[in-house]
């Protein structure tokens with residue numbers, strides 16, 4: 001990676017070349033490799049994962065790249081070509097663009113307390129993968145997740161929650177149930193189970209994501225963000 005990736009010229013070239021390539025959700029189509037930037041962004045699942053790992057390493061070690069937001073803005077107003085999709089928690093301490101040291105336009109981020117894919121989240125992810133052409137999805141859980149802790153309390157202590165929270169909890173009960181039978185910390189285990197379950201759900205989701213995965217054009221991985229260190233552990 002070099003500075004040119006974020007230069008005005010690079011973003012303008014992307015914008016001019018790719019403007020309008022996939023801007024209308026109504027005209028759904030699967031992006032081809034030719035739709036993607038040729039020399040600026042990862043174009044394969046492996047490349048995308050490598051860049052996320054490298055960006056997280058920069059973040060952890062305090063070597064974040066300088067992102068000059070102003071010059072990027074005109075090109076990004078024309079189009080977007082994110083290389084990865086992050087399904088993350090709404091937790092204010094987990095900020096994907098910062099944690100992976102990426103500028104705007106490079107990550108398509110779906111966030112919801114508990115980082116799970118409901119129907120609307122899935123539809124958003126389908127848009128990011130099939131229309132915008134991102135080649136990797138990372139389901140990103142994190143340590144100390146309040147949503148997971150609440151789900152553990154609901155399952156193990158019969159806790160009742162106000163408002164619409166019970167609906168959200170319904171998506172997190174199964175991972176907690178699986179974690180109950182495991183040795184060790186139930187919150188940490190449920191966090192992992194939840195990530196794994198959502199990775200599997202997205203990998204096998206018909207009719208869009210599963211097809212891209214089978215073609216080798218889309219990868220789905222899990223990760224756990226450590227609040228204390230900023231390090232993202234990639235789940236095998």
Ligand SMILES: [Zn+2]
Nearest residue numbers: 089091145146
């Ligand atoms: Zn959380």
